[in-house]
Amino acid sequence: MTVRVRYFASLCDRLGRAEDRLDAADGLTVAGVWAALHREMPLPPNALAAVNMEYAGLEHEVRDGDEVAFFPPVTGG
Amino acid sequence: MRIELRKAPFEPLVELERHQRMSTGLAGRCGATAIFIGTMRDFNDGDAVQGMVLEYYPGMTEKYLRRIVETASREWPLLEVLVVHRVGELRSSDPIVLVAVWAEHRAPAFSACRSIMEELKSKAPFWKRETTAAGSRWVEHNTPG
Numbered sequence: 723m724t725v726r727v728r729y730f731a732s733l734c735d736r737l738g739r740a741e742d743r744l745d746a747a748d749g750l751t752v753a754g755v756w757a758a759l760h761r762e763m764p765l766p767p768n769a770l771a772a773v774n775m776e777y778a779g780l781e782h783e784v785r786d787g788d789e790v791a792f793f794p795p796v797t798g799g
Numbered sequence: 800m801r802i803e804l805r806k807a808p809f810e811p812l813v814e815l816e817r818h819q820r821m822s823t824g825l826a827g828r829c830g831a832t833a834i835f836i837g838t839m840r841d842f843n844d845g846d847a848v849q850g851m852v853l854e855y856y857p858g859m860t861e862k863y864l865r866r867i868v869e870t871a872s873r874e875w876p877l878l879e880v881l882v883v884h885r886v887g888e889l890r891s892s893d894p895i896v897l898v899a900v901w902a903e904h905r906a907p908a909f910s911a912c913r914s915i916m917e918e919l920k921s922k923a924p925f926w927k928r929e930t931t932a933a934g935s936r937w938v939e940h941n942t943p944g
Contacts, residue, residue: 775859794926795940797926798927799919
């Protein structure tokens, strides 16, 4: 499967890019997507994740064509 | 219901007046209007702040703002809701957010306005990066209220 992975705010700055494309075997979770792309950097404990623009837990299973996003706590308003 | 993201500065009271005038169902029915306006301060965490950039997640931000307003509309009897939120580069004293709620009575107007604002703060994907004399930094968390 192929997923588009996006990063926002401080996470985007730390990684030095706004997105990745991941080709992986089926059955990967959100946590697995991060681990597959960032072996040297654990996901920051306060980071949030979304799948197809819906908040998702780290154990949420990702499907082919999904858009996965990782970002820090939100600070709008 | 109207929800807008704005890349340029906006005048909350002008928006409010315009929206109220266009919402023809309010005349004679609306007995209470509750308004929240959030404005950019020139200080944060003990430092002078010169400017700010508001980043968002196009698509998800609008989706969550809409959902937050729809949830409030189910919980309280509301006549109309307006949410305007800035994105992009802001300067000190720029309005950041306007939440306006029209209802027949003050209790649902006050409660829904507060609830929409708190939900927006905790769920809508926006991120602030502020510029201080020492450079720019991401705001790591919102103030409790």
